[in-house]
Amino acid sequence: MLTSESQAIAHKSIQERGFCILPQAMNHKTWQILSDSYALLMKESLEILSRVSQSDQSLSEYYKAGGEKLIVVPENGDSDKICRFEYISNHSEEIRDSVIPYFQEILSEITGSRFKLFKDKCNVKRPGGGAFGCHQDYPAYSDFIPDYHLTIAIFLDQPSISNGCLEMAKNWKSISDNLGALDSDYLGKSIFKRNPDSGDVLPEIADKFEWERILPAVNDIVLFDSFVPHRSSVNASDGSRRAYFFTFAPESSGDHYAHYYRVKRNAFDNPKFHLSTPTDRGV
Ligand SMILES: O=C(O)CCC(=O)C(=O)O
Known part of the structure; x- marks a missing residue:
């Protein structure tokens, strides 16, 4: 699927910076499945939110009660609006049987190793919706066995500065050599000290990062590992x-x-x- 030259460029970029963009790596069929699935997944998410709000259960209690439900996470401070939904592949046969194998093939071409899906989500980022503070994904996954992760991001809407595109830190590896910036709970890993409440990397460290705005085309794939610090601002556009x-x-x-x-x-x-997410904890 990828030329050997783009595989090599991607591999080097992931190793050196923790992220890369794979230009036009999405084929039309795969993108269309994700686009068509969005409407169905969103409809189901809205139904769940409405069902829970009409019950005497909190969202947290609703999920504790079990069942293979889509996980719907409302926007912080606006709990009838959806920030994200998760557990997607379990709800869509087409995503599970067609999209995931397509991504696994791409990861295998770049890394030479096989990967399994660990989690999947869709961030809606509606107008006025959430800023994501500067964070690394690893601390959110560290209670689970895998200690390396690669995330594929696919955009259904063209990211722009005004709608809150992703931003990746470029020089974080050189800063992580400065031991004073690292969290000693994660010995041997480049995890930066964080605000214990929000999970955001401490501002005095985040201020040292040089930021790259990620402005891919909708058929590009953005790939990043769970160590690269990233963030995005509020969606100030009207879509x-x-x-x-x-x-x-x-x-x-x-x-x-x-x-x-x-x-x-x-x-x-x-x-x-x-x-570091603008999400409501459903309590
Ligand atoms: O959707 C975004 O802009 C940021 C996503 C992110 O960093 C996250 O969901 O952890």
């Missing part, structure tokens, strides 16, 4: 900025998708699942 994020972990570390979502349903309100 949504919808993006799917498919996170994979090495096949050699096992299959953790079902387990991850079992734990998440049981602990929907755990702040660890809301690090």
Whole structure:
């Protein structure tokens, strides 16, 4: 699917910076499946939110009660609006059987290893919707066995500065050499010190990062690991900025998708699942 030259460029960029853009790596069929699925997944998400708001249960209690439900996470401070929905592949046969294998093939071409889906979500980023503070994904996943992750981001709407595009830190590896910036709870890993409440990397560290705005075309793939610090600002445009994020972990570390979502349903309100995100904990 990728030329050997683009595989090599992507591999080097992931190793050196923790992210890369794969120009035009989405084929039309795969993009269309994701675009068509969005309407169905959104409809189901809205139904769940409405069902819960009409019941005497909190969202957190609703998920604790079990069941293979789509996980709907409202916007912080606006709990009838959807910030994101998760557990997508379990709800869409086409995504599971066609989109995921397509992404696994791309990851295998770039890394030479096989990857399993670890989690999947779609951030809606409606107008006025959430800023994501500067964070690294790893601390949110560190209670699970895999210790390396690659996330594929696919945009249904063209990201722009005004709709809150992703921004990646470029020089974070050189800053992580400065031991004073690292969190000693993650020995041997470049995890920066964070605000214990929000999960955001401390501002005095984030201020040292040089930021690259990620402005891919809709048929580009953005790939990043769970260590690169990233952020995005509020969507100041009048349209949504919808993006799917498919996170994979090495096949050699096992299959953790079902387990991850079992734990998440049981602990929907755990702040660890809301690090640096503009999400409501559903309590
Ligand atoms: O959707 C975005 O702009 C940021 C996504 C992100 O960093 C996250 O969901 O953890």
